[in-house]
Amino acid sequence: VFATLGDGTPGGLTGVLHRWQTSPNGGWSVVQSWIPTLAGPIKRLSQTTLGTTFAWGAAGLFRSEDAGLTWTPLSTPAAPTVIAIDPSDAHTLFAAAGAHVHKTTDTGATWTPVLPTGGLQVLAIAVSPANRNVVFAARAQFSASFQVHRSLDGGATWTKIEGPTLGATCTFSVPILVPHPTNPARLLRTAGCYAGRDVLTGDSLDQSVDQGLTWSLRFHPKPLFPSRLVGGMGSQPGRWYLAAHAGAPPGGSKLFRTDDDGATWSAVLVSATGPALMGVAYEPWTPDQVFAALSNNVVKGSDDGGASWTDLSSGPTDLTDLLLTPGGQALLAATSHGVWRIEL
Template structure:
């Protein structure tokens, strides 16, 4: 962990060239696609982000997938999920247990036309995966044997619902999934048995949101921190919603990130249950990162922070640091990765490679997953 923090500091002291960013509006510009090859994905260092110190050691796992679901368990183990780039193709799930050198295709059966947008993994054996879309395209799968077999534990039966992301509380038993508003309110699913069963929660304690929606861009539009859960919105308003009672009641506050038809909050991360960062931007103008970052010290109020050179689809505090953050985004030809050493107040672009999803592990690795089947891990 200290090694990664020292690496970040050396990057910013040395400096690096600016790059760009690629995004994907999880809700509207979905990426239906093409089934990937069976078996194992291969490729070693097919691309490196340009920068003096930080680079993404990139592998193309399956060029026919757009990866937006990612959960890194450790330096060795990570899971990714995506959607095919060919209409009607299978959405796929891959897993590595050797630091990304090889990837096993562990896709559940019957996923043609589905898009995996979020994966939450507890180990190399246990993971829960979400597919997104209207009606029964929103599904939740669970495996306890490393993807050898999967159980379909939830299939949405409401044509008005569209699930965007899911998250588990510490310990992995209790979890939530978030849908775009139904009848003017965001809908929440709940599990108390590690994803084996799911229940739609009542909406009495959910604020009205008649013009808002979520972004299934990176799997981090809904996150947990301690006993609290947070999710972000966009569209007619750009807000951060918070619950302290396992999703039964919520408060909503302006995020300080501008709203728009393709704009709002894309992802959140928390260092403590109250110290958090929200990132987003506008997929219609992905090269403009102005007002794309907001920070909170109390989990209740949000203040506009520094302006990266690109939008942010995902963000993570760096392990072993108090204020260092990494942010990444990918939207068409515009992509990039930036780092902040001051909690988001200022940003420096350190790579011209960008990704949809990002995850940093406690043992000091950071992973990215994006379009064209790219998966990467940060290296010297």
């Protein structure tokens, strides 16, 4: 059971999430709270298949080998705008910075430029968990020249497989670029030219089954825009969770779930107005355990696949991402102030 403890007195305990359990005398006792483990603005959290955790943002790039309890800073190229890990190798990362996409194979000690940006902004980089040699990079410049490049040799050489695509008066973005966890041929994405124009129908989650050469519609949650996707592995590989948000006031968001690998979807968390979903995390081997971070500083948890939800806390503020450590040991929350952690 989770609850927020407060005594209402000046300087007293307020706004802190605690996990509670029954004590032998039938009362309640505090067993865990959210704790900050890393300071500074953090945008994204990610981890390898063996459990090494990475956090990156304006504060820098950091690595943890103890499920987010402690962090080691890593070197990066100057002012990286995108960082992607190799899920199967904690020593290998890619970073977009300056005029190139760079690669390190020694955890940031050295970086090698592997793909010129050609004056375009890199929007997303993704490494296939199923085949680490397969790497994707999407780039654009405002409303012009959206392109996708693919490498089949770990970034040594690249081929442009899409574009350039021209947009209207708008700005391209790629909120989702997710290689399938076990099938190296499959890739899921949401990409479009949104900012600067009205997109009344939202956008879709699309799928490629030929490593990005062709695309087909997988799910269109009109009028919402897909923003986060997790799933496709563990005890139920057909289970996915997709977060989507509205593009205009009064806002709102939904978390969708599929149990048949995307053939059908149902909404399991609905916010009709207001907060957007900033992060989604789940435990692949107990896939009914799922967590959602909202832009109103609330983290929600469910242990029945989204049939019911509990507000874990409004403790960490300015949430940007969530990550569940291996085995559901702990939940990490990235925020504009740092990383917070709670034992589960």
